[in-house]
Amino acid sequence: MTAPITLSHLLALSGLLFSIGLVGVMTRRNILLILLSLEILLSSANLAFVAFSRSLGDLSGQIMVFFVMVVAAAEVTVGLAIALLISRKAGNLNADELRNLKW
Amino acid sequence: MTAFQMVHPLLFYTLSGLMVVGALGVIFARVPIYAVLSLVITLFGMSALFVALGAYFVAAIQVLVYAGAVLVLFLFVVMLLDMAPEALFRARSRIMMVAGIAFGGIFLWQLVHVTVVIGGRPGLFTKQPVAGTTAAVGKLLFTTYALPFEAASMLLLVGIIGAIVLAKKKL
Missing domain, CATH: 1.20.5 (Single alpha-helices involved in coiled-coils or other helix-helix interfaces)
Incomplete structure (x- = not known):
């Protein structure tokens, strides 16, 4: 525990969070919770950006985090509106039962 | 440069433990509202880590936009829809489950491999840090x-x- 924290520690944490989010996206059935797991994926990428920004002494990584947050906000607003619409039309949010587009 | 020389190990391990627990809570919580509240823990921990790494602006935006706006939006929709707790990890077929575990194992192996390789090189934080x-x-x-x-x-x-x-x- 006394070893100094290096870039690899931060990247390992980022990868761990990414794996957890990926498991969430693959195993959850509720569309809302799939969107929530996507937020974990985006956040873990943010952590990697900030870690490299700190390591390389370059602020561009933090600018990228800003853009990722903007994209996440836009994605969440549209995604939640679609989820609301689906629950209004289909009555539930189960991703397995939504196969209206299936031919 | 004493202001932000290095992340203290104790701080890092505490925060990362909190973040991982929060993220696990998101994927294991049966009630959707607990999943949303669990993600708040993860995002606040990440914000604290951003401050420790010198990314002050991004940390503030993280709290304001992510924990403030996005998750409140999630909470609104969850409360609006009144969802029943769902059954967890109902895999569609056995093949999917096996494929998922295999994929996860390969990903984890890659992660450990890359971490060990990069960790072998010292001095990645020796560059002059910039304050965000x-x-x-x-x-x-x-x-x-x-x-x-x-x-x-x-x-x-x-x-x-x-x-x-x-x-x-x-x-």
Whole structure:
């Protein structure tokens, strides 16, 4: 525990969070919770950006985090509106039962 | 440079433990509202880690936009829809389950491998650290990244209009 924290520690944490989010996206059935797991994926990428920004002494990584947050906000607003619409039309949010587009 | 030389190990391990627990809570919680509240822990921990890494502006935005706006939006929708607790990890077929575990194992192996390789090289934090203050980030945002910044504002506008058009019953 006394070893100094290096870039690899931060990247390992980022990868761990990414794996957890990926498991969430693959195993959850509720569309809302799939969107929530996507937020974990985006956040873990943010952590990697900030870690490299700190390591390389370059602020561009933090600018990228800003853009990722903007994209996440836009994605969440549209995604939640679609989820609301689906629950209004289909009555539930189960991703397995939504196969209206299936031919 | 004593202000932000290095992340203290104790701080790092405490925060990362909190973040991982929060993230696990998101994927294991049966009640959706607990999953949303669990993600708040993860995002606050990440914000604290950003401060420790010198990314002050990004940390503030993280709390304001992510934990403040996005998760409140999630909470609103979860409360609006009144969802029943769902059954967890009902795999569609055995093949999918096996494939998922195999994929996860390969990913974890890659992760450990890469971490060990990069960790073998010392001095990755020896570069002069930069402070991600609002002034510094803003200056970069309005000079080098001015065009992507405008594109991002356009994207937000599209998001707003899209959400209104989709969610409104009658325009």
